[in-house]
Amino acid sequence: MNRLTASVSAAAVAAGASLAMLAPSAVGAAAANVVQQVRAADLGPGRPWIRLQDDRNNENRQPGIQEVSPFADPVRFNGSLHLSIAGGQQAQAAHYYTAQVPLSTVAAAELSYDSYVRTVEDGATGTAANLQLPMVCQGAFTTLSFQPQLATDSQGRAGVVPDTWQHFESTGASLWRTSQALSTDPALPAGSDSPLSTYVAGCDAPGDGIIGLIANVGRLGAVDASLDTYVDNLTVNGTTYDFAVEGLAQGRVVLNRGNQDRPCHHASHPCPRTRGGASGGGGTAGGFVSFTDPADGPRYRAVGTRLVFSNGRALAPDDLTVTANGRPLTLTPGPGGTVTGVVSPTPSVDLNPGGTYRTALVVTHRGHPWRDGGDDGTGGRDRLKVGAELLATGYEPLQPTGVRAGTAVR
The missing domain is CATH 2.60.120 (Jelly Rolls)
Structure with a gap:
C-alpha cells in the first residue's frame, strides 16, 4: 500500500x-x-x-x-x-x-x-x-x-x-x-x-x-x-x-449604595442594600467584579477588566470617581455617553481553570443622584449601570475575551 x-x-x-x-x-x-x-x-x-x-x-x-x-x-x-x-x-x-x-x-x-x-x-x-x-x-x-x-x-x-x-x-x-x-x-x-x-x-x-x-x-x-x-x-x-475546552469563565458584578467601606470581597457575602441620602452612603457604592473559571475552562493569561458606566444620559469622566482594589482608576469617555476604565493588575495575574479573578470597587457619582426622583416611579432609567468584560492577553495585552457581566447600582 x-x-x-x-x-x-x-x-x-x-x-x-x-x-x-x-x-x-x-x-x-x-x-x-x-x-x-x-x-x-x-x-x-x-x-x-x-x-x-x-x-x-x-x-x-x-x-x-x-x-x-x-x-x-x-x-x-x-x-x-x-x-x-x-x-x-x-x-x-x-x-x-x-x-x-x-x-x-x-x-x-x-x-x-x-x-x-x-x-x-x-x-x-x-x-x-x-x-x-x-x-x-x-x-x-x-x-x-x-x-x-x-x-x-x-x-x-x-x-x-x-x-x-x-x-x-x-x-x-x-x-x-x-x-x-x-x-x-x-x-x-x-x-x-x-x-x-x-x-x-x-x-x-x-x-x-x-x-x-x-x-x-x-x-x-x-x-x-x-x-x-x-x-x-x-x-x-x-x-x-x-x-476548544468545554467551559468558559462567568462574570458577576455586585455594586450597592452605602458600601464604600465594605467592598464585598466574597461572592458569598453580598453587600446589604442601603437606601437614603448621605447617612446611608448617598452617592457612593461599593462592591466587586469577579470572573470565575470552571475546572474545564480555559487558561486566561495576564487578565484585566474593562468597566463601562452608563446611566441613560451623557456621563462624563468627571461625574465619577472609581477606585479598584483601593487604587484610583483612570476614566475616559466611551461611546454613547458612557465612561470606561481598564483595570490592569500589577504584577500580572492569570485566571486558571478552577480559579477566580476578583476586583474590589468603590464608585462615587457626583453632580446628581443615582437616579432622578429617587423611588418615584421613574423605573430606574437613570440608575447607574456598570458593565464589565474580562480582558486577557492574546495577540496583544488586554484583549476582550467576550466574557461579560453587568448590574445596576441599587
Missing part, C-alpha cells in the same frame, strides 16, 4: 459521514468561513482528527504531546491545540477529507492559522508548528508545509516571535515546502520552497488536490532539542477549526 492509498484509507476511517459537508462543492471561495469546534473527544483513533500515532504509517516515529489544551487562543479565548516535542519526537493532529479538493480552490480561499511558541521549554530557535496540506500532485503524494520562520505575521513581525500569539496567513509571497520531489514543469526537488501559486500551476493533473490538513511539529535536528507550541483557528477550504 503506497502513502497516498494509506492516507486516503486513514481519512475514511477518521472522517466518517459527518465530513461530507466539507466537500469542495459545499464551499465557495467567496463564502464566509464556517467555524467548526474541535473538542478533546474529536482527537484520537477513528475520530475526525487523528494524532501521529493513530496513523499506522507513522509506526517508526515517536509521538510527542498532541492534545486539546486550556491555553487560551487569541481569537475566542476557549483553548487551543497543544503540540510539544522533545528528544526526536514529532507531534501532529491531522484531519482528512473524503475526497480531494483542487489546490486552486484551496488557494483562492483564506489559508491561515494562529501559532504560539513557549520559550520556557524551547531548545530550538526560530521554529514553530506549521500548517500542512497533504496532497496529490501529478499523481504522486506529497505534503506542503507553510514556513512561518520565513513569513511575516499579521502584526508585521518577521519570523517566529516566542511567547506571543501570531497570526499567519498565506499570501502570494508566502513559501510552502514540498516533502517529496515533484515532476512539475519545472520539476521541484524535495525540501524546496515555493509560493503556493507554483504548486497550483504544476499540480493540475486529473485527481490532483489536497486530501486534508495537518497541524504539525516536525522532528528537530538535535536529539536533545525540544519545542513547546500551541496552534488554533486553522482555516482551510472555507472552514476554521477552533480547538
Whole structure:
C-alpha cells in the first residue's frame, strides 16, 4: 500500500459521514468561513482528527504531546491545540477529507492559522508548528508545509516571535515546502520552497488536490532539542477549526449604595442594600467584579477588566470617581455617553481553570443622584449601570475575551 492509498484509507476511517459537508462543492471561495469546534473527544483513533500515532504509517516515529489544551487562543479565548516535542519526537493532529479538493480552490480561499511558541521549554530557535496540506500532485503524494520562520505575521513581525500569539496567513509571497520531489514543469526537488501559486500551476493533473490538513511539529535536528507550541483557528477550504475546552469563565458584578467601606470581597457575602441620602452612603457604592473559571475552562493569561458606566444620559469622566482594589482608576469617555476604565493588575495575574479573578470597587457619582426622583416611579432609567468584560492577553495585552457581566447600582 503506497502513502497516498494509506492516507486516503486513514481519512475514511477518521472522517466518517459527518465530513461530507466539507466537500469542495459545499464551499465557495467567496463564502464566509464556517467555524467548526474541535473538542478533546474529536482527537484520537477513528475520530475526525487523528494524532501521529493513530496513523499506522507513522509506526517508526515517536509521538510527542498532541492534545486539546486550556491555553487560551487569541481569537475566542476557549483553548487551543497543544503540540510539544522533545528528544526526536514529532507531534501532529491531522484531519482528512473524503475526497480531494483542487489546490486552486484551496488557494483562492483564506489559508491561515494562529501559532504560539513557549520559550520556557524551547531548545530550538526560530521554529514553530506549521500548517500542512497533504496532497496529490501529478499523481504522486506529497505534503506542503507553510514556513512561518520565513513569513511575516499579521502584526508585521518577521519570523517566529516566542511567547506571543501570531497570526499567519498565506499570501502570494508566502513559501510552502514540498516533502517529496515533484515532476512539475519545472520539476521541484524535495525540501524546496515555493509560493503556493507554483504548486497550483504544476499540480493540475486529473485527481490532483489536497486530501486534508495537518497541524504539525516536525522532528528537530538535535536529539536533545525540544519545542513547546500551541496552534488554533486553522482555516482551510472555507472552514476554521477552533480547538476548544468545554467551559468558559462567568462574570458577576455586585455594586450597592452605602458600601464604600465594605467592598464585598466574597461572592458569598453580598453587600446589604442601603437606601437614603448621605447617612446611608448617598452617592457612593461599593462592591466587586469577579470572573470565575470552571475546572474545564480555559487558561486566561495576564487578565484585566474593562468597566463601562452608563446611566441613560451623557456621563462624563468627571461625574465619577472609581477606585479598584483601593487604587484610583483612570476614566475616559466611551461611546454613547458612557465612561470606561481598564483595570490592569500589577504584577500580572492569570485566571486558571478552577480559579477566580476578583476586583474590589468603590464608585462615587457626583453632580446628581443615582437616579432622578429617587423611588418615584421613574423605573430606574437613570440608575447607574456598570458593565464589565474580562480582558486577557492574546495577540496583544488586554484583549476582550467576550466574557461579560453587568448590574445596576441599587
